[in-house]
Amino acid sequence: MVDILNVSKRFGDLEVLKDITIHIADREIYGIIGQSGAGKSTLLRCINGLEDYQSGEIVVNGVKVNKKDEKALHELQRTMGMIFQNFNLLERLDVYDNVALPMKFWGIDTKTPEAKEKIEGLVRMVGLEEKLHARPRELSGGQKQRVAIARALVLDPKILLCDEATSALDPAITRGILDLLQQINKELGITIIVVTHQMEVVKQICRRVAFIKDGRVLAEGRPEELFVKPEKDVKKFLQSDSNLLPAEGINIQLFFTDKTDEPIITMMARELNINFSICWGKLEDFRSSVYGSLVINVKEEDRDNVLAYLNRVGVAWEVL
Amino acid sequence: MLDMIFAAFRETLYMVFWSTIFSILLGVIPAVILTLTAPDGLKPNKAIYEALSLVVNIFRSFPFIILLVILIPFTRFIVGKAIGTTAMIVPLTISAVPYVARLFENSLRETDPGVIEAARSFGASDAQIITRVYFKESVPRLVNNVIMLVISLIGYSAMAGTVGGGGVGDVAIRYGYQRYNTSYLVVCSLILIVFVQLVQMLGNYLYKKLS
Ligand SMILES: Nc1ncnc2c1ncn2[C@@H]1O[C@H](COP(=O)(O)OP(=O)(O)OP(=O)(O)O)[C@@H](O)[C@H]1O
Numbered sequence: 001m002v003d004i005l006n007v008s009k010r011f012g013d014l015e016v017l018k019d020i021t022i023h024i025a026d027r028e029i030y031g032i033i034g035q036s037g038a039g040k041s042t043l044l045r046c047i048n049g050l051e052d053y054q055s056g057e058i059v060v061n062g063v064k065v066n067k068k069d070e071k072a073l074h075e076l077q078r079t080m081g082m083i084f085q086n087f088n089l090l091e092r093l094d095v096y097d098n099v100a101l102p103m104k105f106w107g108i109d110t111k112t113p114e115a116k117e118k119i120e121g122l123v124r125m126v127g128l129e130e131k132l133h134a135r136p137r138e139l140s141g142g143q144k145q146r147v148a149i150a151r152a153l154v155l156d157p158k159i160l161l162c163d164e165a166t167s168a169l170d171p172a173i174t175r176g177i178l179d180l181l182q183q184i185n186k187e188l189g190i191t192i193i194v195v196t197h198q199m200e201v202v203k204q205i206c207r208r209v210a211f212i213k214d215g216r217v218l219a220e221g222r223p224e225e226l227f228v229k230p231e232k233d234v235k236k237f238l239q240s241d242s243n244l245l246p247a248e249g250i251n252i253q254l255f256f257t258d259k260t261d262e263p264i265i266t267m268m269a270r271e272l273n274i275n276f277s278i279c280w281g282k283l284e285d286f287r288s289s290v291y292g293s294l295v296i297n298v299k300e301e302d303r304d305n306v307l308a309y310l311n312r313v314g315v316a317w318e319v320l
Numbered sequence: 321m322l323d324m325i326f327a328a329f330r331e332t333l334y335m336v337f338w339s340t341i342f343s344i345l346l347g348v349i350p351a352v353i354l355t356l357t358a359p360d361g362l363k364p365n366k367a368i369y370e371a372l373s374l375v376v377n378i379f380r381s382f383p384f385i386i387l388l389v390i391l392i393p394f395t396r397f398i399v400g401k402a403i404g405t406t407a408m409i410v411p412l413t414i415s416a417v418p419y420v421a422r423l424f425e426n427s428l429r430e431t432d433p434g435v436i437e438a439a440r441s442f443g444a445s446d447a448q449i450i451t452r453v454y455f456k457e458s459v460p461r462l463v464n465n466v467i468m469l470v471i472s473l474i475g476y477s478a479m480a481g482t483v484g485g486g487g488v489g490d491v492a493i494r495y496g497y498q499r500y501n502t503s504y505l506v507v508c509s510l511i512l513i514v515f516v517q518l519v520q521m522l523g524n525y526l527y528k529k530l531s
């Protein structure tokens with residue numbers, strides 16, 4: 001369990017985190033999303049004590065993250081594995097030794113049969129048993145991230161922190177890594193905190209997500225909620241491509257959930273006996289359910305009729 | 321002639337070998353302190369970094385021949401005499417320590433900061449990061465640095481020879497230059513050139529092998 005309570009952090013005069021409060025449950029996959037410079041990485045680094053914070057508190061599994069209590073923090077760090085955008089593997093160690101490295105930091109003998117089994121088991125789990133003695137330079141980006149994941153799990157952490165873990169990978173490889181993270185969450189019961197600026201990542205694996213802007217949590221909830229009823233800034237973040245809408249008439253954005261199974265659009269046209277054009281549409285795949293969003297352009301005089309109709313059939317809308 | 325040059329070459333080897341060993345042992349310490357206290361280090365400390373950096377720069381800019389003379393009392397104190405191959409190891413070492421410090425500092429600091437961050441996230445101590453990350457990741461660069469060190473010590477040892485240090489440089493000056501015996505000069509120079517070349521080839525091989 002990770003409880004972040006009213007946490008603020010400054011770098012000199014620059015206030016990077018402002019009164020952040022987030023509660024993350026055990027075995028949850030929690031997303032933290034936001035633009036570059038929002039303070040996502042800083043928040044993640046505060047959680048595992050790589051960075052200090054000025055006020056508020058962060059409690060991980062009942063223990064306060066406190067840089068002053070070095071011993072307690074050190075023990076706590078053992079329960080949190082971390083993976084990074086640039087993988088951060090040691091170039092001169094092979095896959096096996098990279099995965100073994102955290103054990104060495106903790107004085108665990110890596111030559112014992114149990115240790116060997118553990119390391120090889122993790123390498124197998126991430127699907128790299130054939131590369132056990134390859135150097136990082138001989139691996140692809142996706143393979144490197146798999147090694148980093150195995151390394152992050154070698155100390156049996158309870159929490160896995162992922163900082164832009166898929167940002168350097170192409171979509172197909174990203175999907176593979178996300179599947180692996182989901183598998184780890186399910187099979188090992190590890191809580192995963194995912195920091196990203198990619199909506200796709202959050203949609204595919206996160207149960208809940210916090211949207212951060214300028215160091216503040218602007219919205220929090222299930223990804224589909226953030227998407228279907230977006231707060232102003234969230235919306236801006238989600239659709240930088242929606243400014244190609246016609247300047248004439250009224251643009252209305254409709255949000256569909258998978259519970260909407262009537263052919264709303266054609267029904268509306270027939271019932272109200274009006275014409276309108278469809279300007280923009282998008283289907284989003286949230287874990288297993290599909291959500292859609294559509295922007296239609298109606299004439300000024302049809303506006304009230306259309307909105308009344310939408311209210312009647314229970315479709316969420318917004319005038320743009 | 322060849323016997324004499326051969327003996328002198330062994331003296332050169334002796335001086336270069338020991339001054340390399342000692343200057344590495346002594347130079348590693350300031351190199352690690354510089355790496356730790358640098359702005360991007362594990363324990364950034366501007367005052368210590370700048371001060372040590374200045375000392376290193378001052379020693380590096382000292383002309384070797386002057387250092388040699390200034391260090392005579394110190395050399396006598398350490399070795400018991402100020403002349404001869406063993407005595408020459410002292411000024412050679414002292415002149416090379418700041419060079420080693422700077423070279424090693426640069427190499428260590430080239431370590432990917434992300435890797436250091438990762439090590440910290442797994443709870444590595446500073447000492448573990450120094451040995452298991454900084455040094456481990458820098459091995460090829462450090463080997464390269466040692467090769468550069470050996471080559472420049474070969475040059476300096478030849479210079480030291482001129483003030484009674486022995487070695488190939490000594491022979492070249494006393495027999496070749498002062499007695500107008502060109503063949504000595506040529507053979508001595510050739511030996512040094514071939515030696516430097518071999519060291520460089522070994523270095524390149526090791527760098528490839530290690531990285
Ligand atoms: N060590 C530091 N010293 C001073 N300022 C910093 C430091 N680290 C981060 N910052 C600043 O804090 C702000 C938040 O940075 P952070 O890295 O947390 O953002 P981010 O949301 O992770 O962005 P990105 O998506 O680019 O990784 C930025 O303005 C950054 O310049």
Ligand SMILES: [Mg+2]
Pocket residue numbers: 040041042163164
């Ligand atoms: Mg970041």
